[in-house]
Amino acid sequence: MKYIPAILLASFLLTTVYFTVNYLSYWDPLRLCYISIDGVALGGNSKTIQKAIKLLKKEDREGYRALCKWVDRINERSCMSADWMLNKDQPGSKASGCYIRGSRIIYVKPNESDSASVIRQRADSIKRYAQYSKEFWENLD
């Protein structure tokens, strides 16, 4: 009986930590999956990135495993795939994002909408870029 207050306090602290971490990033402690999400203050919606990851977890276990293993950060910003001083028409800005070779970072194009189609499109992009990361690190000499 004397341990009950300590157990309650520990549960409260763990729950607080879980929700705080999941507010700012994506954390699935049972699958040892932590992905930092860098959102943008204007014009973005990092919640749909979290929803897209949850959708991937629900629908594609293999894709979700690859994401947790090969991606540690998702940046919500346009992918500058060339220098804008030489290329006014940025090829990367039209894409849904990109994978940064040599890292476990993926970029996802900012989108404020929280529609189901945006979440679906983000889930597909995140899965594809996680696969690129897996291929990069597995093929590194």
Place this chain on the structure above:
Amino acid sequence: MTIRKLSKIGLLLILVGLFFYKYFFYIDFTNGCFVKIMPGYEFNNSTIKRAIKILKYGAPEEYANLCAHVSTINPNLGCGGFNGGCFYNPKQNEQLDGRKIHISTAQGNVLWTAGVLVHETCHAMQYAESRPPSEQECYQADDRVLRLLTQI
């Protein structure tokens, strides 16, 4: 002085050393790469450190150039403005360091920072090789690396 006091001082020195190592230095012993990163707007310098590591694995040639020609990175605003870069040529002022570059990380964009690192390293190389500064050459260098690093 007792052994206890000495061990406390030793521990404190180790902690201070680890703090400086973590935030203000990029060190890669295997490739002989030592770069000082000055304190700036982003105190932990994580964007610059991540960008250097991206070059290490994603663009090894550019990484080797950086390690060979850059000794100090100043992450504060330079003549390049927010998220831009700058190389102050010692030919204009002999007191300047030709192995020092300025990389602003005000927007925390790691991919762009990697490109700016390559651009300013290109200027440091031009200086080291006694060549005239050329923006075109360095824009082409960062353009090349951005294309190499991104997979759409």
